[in-house]
Amino acid sequence: MVQIRLNEKQKEAVEHKEGPLLIIAGAGTGKTSVITQRVIHIMKSKWAKPAEILALTFTEKAAEEMVERIDIEMEYGYEEPWVSTFHAFCDRVLHSDGHYIGLDTNYSLMTQAQSYIFMRKHIFDFPLDIFRPQGNPTQFINDLIKHFSRLQDEDCSPDDYLQFVKELPQKTDEEKQRYKELKELAETYKMYSEFKIEESKLDFGDLINLTLKLFRDRPSVLRKYQDKFKYILVDEFQDTNYTQNVLVNTLVLGKDYKNERKLPRNLTVVGDDDQAIYKFRGAAISNILQFKERYPDAKEIVLTQNYRS
Ligand SMILES: Nc1ncnc2c1ncn2[C@@H]1O[C@H](COP(=O)(O)OP(=O)(O)O)[C@@H](O)[C@H]1O
Ligand SMILES: [Mg+2]
Numbered sequence: 258m259v260q261i262r263l264n265e266k267q268k269e270a271v272e273h274k275e276g277p278l279l280i281i282a283g284a285g286t287g288k289t290s291v292i293t294q295r296v297i298h299i300m301k302s303k304w305a306k307p308a309e310i311l312a313l314t315f316t317e318k319a320a321e322e323m324v325e326r327i328d329i330e331m332e333y334g335y336e337e338p339w340v341s342t343f344h345a346f347c348d349r350v351l352h353s354d355g356h357y358i359g360l361d362t363n364y365s366l367m368t369q370a371q372s373y374i375f376m377r378k379h380i381f382d383f384p385l386d387i388f389r390p391q392g393n394p395t396q397f398i399n400d401l402i403k404h405f406s407r408l409q410d411e412d413c414s415p416d417d418y419l420q421f422v423k424e425l426p427q428k429t430d431e432e433k434q435r436y437k438e439l440k441e442l443a444e445t446y447k448m449y450s451e452f453k454i455e456e457s458k459l460d461f462g463d464l465i466n467l468t469l470k471l472f473r474d475r476p477s478v479l480r481k482y483q484d485k486f487k488y489i490l491v492d493e494f495q496d497t498n499y500t501q502n503v504l505v506n507t508l509v510l511g512k513d514y515k516n517e518r519k520l521p522r523n524l525t526v527v528g529d530d531d532q533a534i535y536k537f538r539g540a541a542i543s544n545i546l547q548f549k550e551r552y553p554d555a556k557e558i559v560l561t562q563n564y565r566s
Contacts, residue, residue, distance in 0.1 A: 270558045271295045277555035278525040285565030288527045292492045293326045305487040310338035315493035343501050347464040357475045364457040372460050383445045405446050409462030410498040415447035469504050494528035
C-alpha cells in the first residue's frame with residue numbers, strides 16, 4: 258500500500274468539516290480513497306470518535322478496501338469506526354435491536370436458492386391462483402421472488418402494496434384482470450413476509466426493510482443511532498437502491514425527514530455519475546438528483562483526475 262498524495266479537490270473533500278457533502282466523479286478518480294482518507298481525517302482531527310463514524314458501501318469489495326486502508330493508517334488497537342456494506346450494517350442493528358419489532362434476533366439469512374426452497378415449501382399456503390398454474394404450481398416462483406425483492410428495494414411494504422391495489426379501478430375487463438393479478442401478488446407478498454418473520458428466515462432485502470421499519474416504528478431506537486453517529490459517509494452512492502437511500506436519510510434527518518431534533522447533517526455521499534446513467538435497476542442517477550434536492554446547501558466537489566487509465 259503506497260501512501261497517496263491527494264490532489265487539491267480530493268483534499269478539499271477529505272477536509273470538509275460540517276454539513277452535507279456530495280462528491281461526484283467517474284471511476285478511478287479516487288472516490289473510495291477519498292472516503293477512506295476522510296474517515297481517517299475525522300478521527301485524527303478528533304471531530305468525532307471512531308465509533309461515531311458510519312461508512313456504508315454497496316459492495317463487499319469496497320467495504321474491505323476501506324477497512325484495510327484504515328487499519329494500515331491507524332495505530333494498533335484503535336477503536337474501530339463502523340465500516341461495512343448496507344447489509345452488514347443492518348444485520349448488526351437487527352441483531353442488537355430487532356427484538357423491538359418482534360424479530361427473533363437469531364434469524365438466519367437465506368440465499369436466493371434458499372428463498373426458492375422456502376417459497377416452494379409454502380406454495381400451497383399462498384392465496385395464489387393465476388400465478389400457481391395447476392399443471393406447474395412452481396412455475397412462477399422465481400418471478401414472484403424477483404417481484405417481491407423489487408418491492409423491497411422500492412420501500413413498498415405489504416400494507417402499502419395492499420392499499421395501492423385497493424384503490425385500483427375495476428371497471429373494464431382489463432382493469433378487473435389487472436386488479437385480480439395484483440391482489441394475488443400483494444396478498445402473497447404479505448403472507449410471504451409474515452412467514453419469514455415467523456420462521457426467523459430473512460433475505461437480504463429484509464435486512465434493509467426491517468431496519469427501516471425498526472427506525473420508523475421505534476423512535477427511541479432511531480434516536481440511539483442518530484446520537485451515536487456524528488458522521489455518515491456513503492460510497493458507491495449511485496448504486497444504492499431507493500430503500501437504502503431512505504434508510505440513510507432517516508438516520509440523518511429522522512422519520513419523514515423533518516429533522517425535528519435539529520441534528521447535524523454530516524452526510525457525505527460519493528457517487529459515480531457516468532456509471533449510473535446506464536442503470537435502470539434501483540435508483541441510479543436519480544439518487545444524486547434527489548440528494549441535491551434533499552440537501553440544497555450541500556457542498557459539491559467534482560473529481561476529474563483519473564488514476565487508473
Ligand atoms: N491522489 C492520488 N494519487 C495517486 N493515486 C491515487 C490518488 N487517488 C487515488 N489514487 C489511486 O487510484 C486508484 C483508484 O482509486 P479508488 O479510490 O479506488 O477510485 P474510485 O473509487 O473512484 O474508483 C487506486 O489505486 C488509488 O490508490
Ligand atoms: Mg470506488
